[in-house]
Amino acid sequence: MGTLTGKKVFITGAEQGIGYHTAKCLIDAGCDIYIHYFNGVEGPEKLVELATSLGQRAAFGPADLTKGEEAEKIVADAVAFLGGMDVLINNVGGIIARKWLGEIDPDYWQTVIDVNMTTMLNVTQAALPHLKAAEDGASVVNLASLAGRSGGHSGSLSYSMTKGAVLTWTRSLSAELGEFGIRVNAVAPGLILGTRFHNQHTTRESAEETVKGIPLGRAGTPEDVARTITFLASEYDGFISGATIDVNGGIYRM
Structure with a gap:
């Protein structure tokens, strides 16, 4: 496992949940970081305060990453602040709403694709x-x-369709970028409570029923996912690429 001290990180969607805790974990590991957010600065402000207290550099900025020009600008801002980029965490995503096949309309369909795939x-x-x-x-x-x-x-x-596409995107991109020394991996979280996603779209009853089927007997936390992402980031000179690590307590096993 390589050292992350001084590594330059850009992370998307880090205002809360998995993104926030991943940014915190990377700061604790010694990274300098630029934090993208879409809605709410309280989390990014805390992260900058933490990094500053440790003698590291951090900043944040807003963008609608479904728009190419806004994505280009915030990446440019991040690189200008950090002086480069060693690690990219593509965290933005969401279910938008639960809709069954007969309820899916073109606008909803495109929005889900844009939030989970076009941003990436x-x-x-x-x-x-x-x-x-x-x-x-x-x-x-x-x-x-x-x-x-x-x-x-x-x-x-x-939502599931787009997240399946992210798995294929990861495998394909790892093959395409390997010659440049760029490793591309993914994490696939299961039931992770304490996130906006599950707070909005998972009922307590549904969560309790899911936990009954998890071999480890509990739901996951954002920290569980953050540690896995930090491991993958730290292997910047390693041999892991094109892989997906499942973080689900053993409920789904490949």
Whole structure:
């Protein structure tokens, strides 16, 4: 496991939940970081305060990453602040709403695709020249989901489809970027409580029923996922690429 001290990180969607705790974990590991947010500065402000207290550098900025020009601008801002980019964490995503097949309309369909896939395309394209320029190789970690493995719960058809696509995107991109020393991996979280996603779209009854089937007997936490992402980032000079690590307590096993 390589040291992350002084590594330059850009992370998307880090105002709360998995993104926030991943940013915190990377700061604790010694990284300098630029934090993207879409809604709410309280989390990013705390992260900057933490980094500053440790003698590290951190800043944050807003963007609608479904828009190519905004993605390009915030990546440029991040690189200007950090002086480069060694690690990219593509964390932005969401279910938007639970809709069954007969309820899916074109606008909803496109929104789910844009939030979970177009954002990843826009950011990774903008970051690519800077990742190629990283001296010791670079690391990209994409947020997928157990839903992309298993198909998800009823009403998550569109979301599950996009998260399955993230798994394929990760495998394909790892093959394409390997020659530049860029590793590309994904994490696929299961039931992770304490996030906006599950606070809004998972009932307590549904969560309790899911936990009954988890071999470890509990739901996951954002910290569980953050530690996994940090491990993948730290292997910037390693041999892991094109892989997906499942973080689900053993409920889904490949």
